[in-house]
Amino acid sequence: MVTEQPEQATTRSGFVALIGAPNAGKSTLVNQLVGAKVSIVTHKVQTTRAIVRGIATHDTAQIVFVDTPGIFRPRRRLDEAMVTTAWGGARDADVVLVLIDAERGIKGDADAILERLKDVRQPMVLILNKVDRVRPEALLTLTQTANERVPFKRTFMVSALTGSGCKDLLDYLAAELPLGPWYYPEDQISDLPMRQLAAEITREKLYLRLHQELPYSSHVETEKWEEKKDGSVRIEQVIFVERDSQKKIVLGHKGETIRAIGQSARKEIGDILEQTVHLFLFVKVRENWGDDPERYREMGLDFPK
Ligand SMILES: Nc1nc2c(ncn2[C@@H]2O[C@H](COP(=O)(O)OP(=O)(O)OP(=O)(O)O)[C@@H](O)[C@H]2O)c(=O)[nH]1
Numbered sequence: 001m002v003t004e005q006p007e008q009a010t011t012r013s014g015f016v017a018l019i020g021a022p023n024a025g026k027s028t029l030v031n032q033l034v035g036a037k038v039s040i041v042t043h044k045v046q047t048t049r050a051i052v053r054g055i056a057t058h059d060t061a062q063i064v065f066v067d068t069p070g071i072f073r074p075r076r077r078l079d080e081a082m083v084t085t086a087w088g089g090a091r092d093a094d095v096v097l098v099l100i101d102a103e104r105g106i107k108g109d110a111d112a113i114l115e116r117l118k119d120v121r122q123p124m125v126l127i128l129n130k131v132d133r134v135r136p137e138a139l140l141t142l143t144q145t146a147n148e149r150v151p152f153k154r155t156f157m158v159s160a161l162t163g164s165g166c167k168d169l170l171d172y173l174a175a176e177l178p179l180g181p182w183y184y185p186e187d188q189i190s191d192l193p194m195r196q197l198a199a200e201i202t203r204e205k206l207y208l209r210l211h212q213e214l215p216y217s218s219h220v221e222t223e224k225w226e227e228k229k230d231g232s233v234r235i236e237q238v239i240f241v242e243r244d245s246q247k248k249i250v251l252g253h254k255g256e257t258i259r260a261i262g263q264s265a266r267k268e269i270g271d272i273l274e275q276t277v278h279l280f281l282f283v284k285v286r287e288n289w290g291d292d293p294e295r296y297r298e299m300g301l302d303f304p305k
Contacts, residue, residue, distance in 0.1 A: 012061035014177035019117075020099030021109030025129040029099065029160035030054040030065045033170060055183075061174035062182040066093060094177055095123050098152070102128040102142055117150045123176070126152040127169070132159040194273070195222035201272075202237055202265040202281065206250070209261055213249050218242070232276035235269065240286045247283045258283065 018026040034054035056063045098117065100110050117124060126146050128139055143155050154172060158165035203220040224236035239258075241247050251258050258281055266279040 010060050011180065011182055012174065012177040013064070013180050013182050014061075014094035015064045015066055016095045016097060016173060016177075017066045017093035017122075018097050018099055019113060020129075021101065021104075021113060024099040024101045024104075024110070025160045026099055029097075029127070029129065029158070029166075032160045032163050032166050033063070033065065056170065057182075058170045058174040061177050063170070063173050063177065064183060093122055095125060095173060096120055097125050097127050098150070099127045099129050100142070100146065101130050102139060102157070103130045103133040105138075105142060106145060114146065114149050123153050124150060125172070126150070126155040128155065128157045129160050131157045131164065132162055195225055197272070198222050198225075198235055198265075198269045199237060201268050202239070202261065202279075205261045205265045205268075206239060209257065210249060214241075214246060218246065218250070230276075232278060233273065234278045234280070236280045236282070239281060239283045241283060242285065242287055244285055247285050250283045 018030065020026045031054070034056045054065045056065070098113065100106065104110065106114065126143070128134075128142055128146075131139060139157055143157075146152065147155065156165055156169045156172070158169060160166070199220040199222045203218075206214065206218065206220065219240045220237055221240065222235060222237050224234070226234040228234060239250055241250060249257070250261075252260075262279050262281045265281075266277050269279065270277040
């Protein structure tokens with residue numbers, strides 16, 4: 001579809017990076033601002049591995065959100081790669097949104113993030129999220145404490161869940177971005193290839209079902225995507241695990257676990273694509289994939305040196 005752009009002399013566009021502790025609500029906020037599901041929301045922390053962008057057009061501005069993986073204190077190599085990539089995203093952005101879960105306050109990861117912001121040169125904006133859960137007095141104290149530590153240009157109090165405060169934030173961002181042509185056609189809300197999105201959906205279902213038993217070292221890839229003449233699509237995905245014992249867990253008794261994961265993933269992918277989906281899941285053991293640079297590139301991460 002060809003989309004009309006407003007006169008280019010008046011358009012604005014740019015990249016907005018989201019930095020925040022795991023579970024601060026980055027994905028929820030991007031979804032709220034973009035108005036469609038582009039990033040996976042779960043209760044499990046640190047699920048956002050790949051960098052997912054959502055694109056909002058507001059007034060004459062096109063705002064491209066870079067939803068960084070949760071920033072936390074690295075423990076393993078993969079963790080390190082996620083942290084490096086997240087901060088790299090911040091350096092490439094026009095505006096950096098720093099998201100703090102107002103209910104949790106400034107401690108742990110949020111505290112570590114404020115510390116590291118000292119190295120960031122981009123304009124930074126503080127977002128206090130989950131205001132639906134917090135008393136106004138506590139918000140004022142948080143605002144003051146955070147602004148004493150970091151020179152934020154602005155502070156916004158929002159609820160990514162209810163949408164409260166989100167329009168003000170969009171108005172601000174739209175005015176703040178540099179003048180320039182749009183990067184994407186107006187109707188395109190996510191440039192995340194559908195294959196990757198479909199893999200993320202399956203990964204989400206996998207974690208929702210097996211989060212107790214399965215470590216983070218499992219990974220889903222879409223290997224085949226075939227559009228059929230009858231309008232349906234055949235998708236083949238591989239769930240990679242590191243050990244044979246994990247493969248058994250994913251398969252479940254007589255294959256019932258993987259069947260259930262496949263069913264819920266197929267339904268959600270079908271809802272998003274608005275077409276019939278035939279989803280085929282395979283489980284493969286790939287030892288030490290956490291040390292393979294190629295895997296990191298596939299997930300949009302830098303391999304830690
Ligand atoms: N009450 C309330 N809950 C929220 C709000 N925003 C997010 N949440 C919840 O907080 C949890 C984490 O939200 P996510 O958007 O997945 O957080 P994230 O920062 O993307 O997390 P990672 O991907 O793990 O880094 C989910 O259960 C959300 O529903 C909010 O404004 N109010």
